[in-house]
Amino acid sequence: MNKLLPLLSLLALPCLPARAQSFTPNLPAVQTTAFRADTFSIVRHGAIPGGLTSNTAAIQQAIDACSKAGGGVVLVPRGQWLTGPIELRSNVNLHVVEGALVQFSSKMADYRLIKTNWEGLAAVRNQAQIYGKNLQNVAITGRGVLDGNGAAWHMVQKGRTPEGEWKKLVGSGGVLNEKQDRWYPTAQSLKGTTIKEAGVLTPEKQSIEDFADIKDYLRPDMLVLDNCQRLLLEGVTFQNSPAWTLHPMMSQDVVVRGVTVLNPPYSPNTDALDLESCKNGLVEGCTFNVGDDAICIKSGRNEQGRARNLPTENFLIRNCKVYRAHGGFVIGSEMSGGARNIYVQNLTFMGTDIGLRFKTTRGRGGLVENIFIDGVSMMDIPGEAILFDMYYMIKDPTPQVAGSKERPVSPAKPVDEGTPQFRGISIRNVTCSGARTAILVRGLPEMAIRNISIENAVLQSEKGLVCIEADDIRLKNVTLRPTSTNPVMEVHNSRNITLDNITYPPAATVLLRVSGAEKAQNVKLVNTNTALAKQAVELGQDVKKKAVTVSKR
Incomplete structure (x- = not known):
């Protein structure tokens, strides 16, 4: 009988100001796993410890026997166990005890190509080291270690x-x-780099055999659970993944608790956790240190993602630590099916390239909304502490010219199904000691980033706020401590911007610069001591004075 995990009772956060939506999660209950007590040891099916003998057949036989008998626990006892890729089955809890080390084969020939999904597109890849499709009630638990032997697959930069x-x-x-x-x-690994969208299924390449000549380039994920229901990952350490590490895809009722993911700092594409088009779940108490993004929300890419039309939704993510990663908490860039109703609480980022990272680009489409983030502590962030960017992987079309108060004009493009949207995102109780930019908001000329609230933040950085192509952005009780104060805050081509009770370094050169005459409108600087700055407001060319309102304390 299924147990229920009622998210409504998991936490009760205080409410936002009356204008904003409450941070109290209003999420459906997550159906959790439940297993029979019957235990199937891999040793009884012929597994031999020591790291010399391949135990693929023995482990798979134990999993199959457990599922066939009605389910239960497949026990991986203490010891070192060498294996090739394995497939999970319904009603099976693969339990890796403390002291157990499961090491996946470094022989590429042990892996077979299958049709699957990669970075949001239908593709051919080597089958994941742990794979499951169309399963129900499945888990990996314990205090042991699963090692993906990723160095056998990785490119290395001199x-x-x-x-x-x-x-x-x-x-x-x-x-x-x-x-x-x-x-x-x-040589196959190198050849794959010369092919655009290598591995992606196209009208010209539809069979697995079409990709045999670049097989070694198509690295396997460590764990893929595709179209599954009631999943539990708990306590285990996953390390040295060849590609993405934990990848629940198009699955429902996902619980990830107390998991550790460790990948080398420069290992390519080794995301820690990718929740792709998943519905209803809890992520808590995890530790991540990886070569790419850490906690990732995805939902397919471009036309295929929009046709799938399965947003990642109804998740509570809390009490996690992230060390090295490209982004700490990330939405995108493959978010074409959308993301919504995601609550984030009590995250710590220590050395991630970017802290909170929302990324997309033209052609993706998709709507990201109703995201609530409360309590993030960061330190040593080389990039942005908080980033909203609609120009992912594209050169900034509006770079700041040295010595100029203006930015180049970026022409709008027609709005269509490929135009992405970010809106309805609330962030509060955030600190960062050390970043390049405290807050960067960069929308499209044809689609502003809308309805973003940042409240109760202390951010130390080189630059303060940079806000471009935005509408209805609200900062309240925010301390910006940039080393560069010319300006502390820049607002370009944006409207309905409220900067309320902003604290900044004394003797700042310019507190607020507003540019972009065509769109600059209703920029409010309120409850702020402007007298501390050498110049409170600087207007760009042709920006009307009435576009900016200053209400002194």
Whole structure:
């Protein structure tokens, strides 16, 4: 009988100001896993510890026997266990005890190509090291370690590798690219880099055989659970993944609790957790240190994602720590099916490239809304503490010209199904000690980023606020401590901007610069001591004075 985890009772957060929506989660209950007590040890099915003997058949036989008997626990006891890829089954809890190390094969021939999904598109990839499709009531639990042997698959960059290690790597085999600055484990791995959208299914390439010549490039994820219901990942350490680490996809009732993900700092595409088109779930008490994004919300890419039309929705994410990663908490960039009703609480980022990261681009489409974030502490962020960016992987069309108060004009494009939208996002109780930019909001000329609230924040950075192509942005009780104060806050081509009770460094050169004469409208600076700045407001060319209202304390 299924147990229920009522998210409504998990926490009760205080309400936002009357204008904003409450932070109290209004989410459906998550149906959780329940298993029979019957135990199936992999040893009884012939598994041999020691790390020398492949136990793929023995582990798979234990999983299959457990499921066939009505379900229960597949026990991986203490010891080192070598295996190839395995498939989970319904009603099975794969329990990896403390002291158990499951190491996946480094032999690429042990993995087979399958039709699956990669970065939001239908694709051919090597089957995940742990794979499940169309399952119900499935779990991986315990205090043991699962190691993906990812180094066997990864490209390595010379510039990020100590000289001695680089020489040793090159001497071990593999191939170098033309510039001799990147090492690949095989010629197939290198060949894959020369093909645009390698692995993606197209009208010209529809069969698995069409991708055989770049098989080694199509790295497997560590865990994929596709179209499954009632999932539990708890307590286990997943490390050294060849690609994405934990990837529930188009699944429902997902619980990830107390999991650790460890991947090398420069390992490519090694996201920690990718929740793609998933519905109803809880992520709590996890620790991530990876080579790409950490906690990722996705829902398909471009036309395929919009046709799928399955947003990631109804999730509570709380009490997690992220060390190195590209982004700490991330939505996008493959979010074409949308994301909504996501509550985030008590996250800590220590050294992530970007803290809170919302990314998309033209062509994605999709609507991201009703995102509530309360309690994020950050330190040592090389990029932005808070980022909303609709120009992901594209050169900024409106760069600030040195010595100029203006930005170049970026023409709008027609709004269509490929135009993405960010709106209805509330962030509060955030601190950051050290970032390049405290807050960067960069919308499209044809689609402003809308209805963003940031309240109760203390952000130390090089730059303060940069707000471009936005509408209805509200900062309240925000302390900005940028080292560059010319200006502390920049608002360009934006309207309905409220800056309420802003604290900033004394003797700042310019507190607020407003530019973009065509769109600058209803910018309010209220409850702020403007006398501390050498110049309170600086207007760009042709910006009307009435576009900005200053209400002194």
